[in-house]
């Protein structure tokens with residue numbers, strides 16, 4: 697588990713080039729919509745200003761109603777025999793590596809009872825941009841105020857925040873941040889996407905079980921509109937969307953999550969599909 701911790705970040709430039717590729721959830725759309733680049737050290741500063749500019753206010757939050765793609769009909773019977781939830785969790789290989797309370801990603805976060813699970817991909821193709829590397833960046837406050845709960849690759853799932861604390865990965869001050877567990881899937885070179893997606897599906901299934909979250913509330917980042925941004929709905933996780941929208945690939949992911957959820961529950965398909 698420790699090998700990847702030994703990746704050395706060779707100076708600020710390397711850190712910056714590593715970070716700007718990341719799917720922070722919100723900042724990419726912000727920058728691209730302005731037509732501005734990441735150069736000139738504006739990445740962290742702009743994010744800081746963005747959050748300062750009232751986006752952490754306490755406006756009432758309206759939860760977006762269900763969309764058609766959230767519902768998937770899977771007619772296959774639940775696999776038998778089942779599996780203990782903790783056995784499934786063991787296969788995910790979660791390593792806790794929490795942000796310290798002093799990290800910017802932890803500041804201002806509040807307690808949360810998770811109602812949704814939001815799936816992202818990092819869009820970070822840098823060599824070695826694995827979960828441990830993202831954890832280092834988050835712990836070192838290199839990603840501004842951003843924070844999410846898990847980063848997953850073909851080998852592990854590194855947990856950055858307790859699941860009863862909010863993150864900032866989806867929609868500024870919206871329900872995606874206030875009520876959802878954020879999971880980022882890695883995309884660095886050499887990492888198996890298939891194995892990463894499979895591990896992510898297992899993690900999502902376990903979290904559904906733990907927090908009684910229905911499959912319809914396991915959503916892509918796309919689900920959460922980002923107020924004032926263009927496009928409002930981010931193409932994330934891009935490799936599980938079709939033409940930037942949930943479609944066949946997303947339904948395939950939902951079915952995978954459901955199969956794992958069925959494995960660890962006795963409630964059957966009706967429960968998981970509600």
Ligand SMILES: [Zn+2]
Nearest residue numbers: 721816917932
């Ligand atoms: Zn995202």
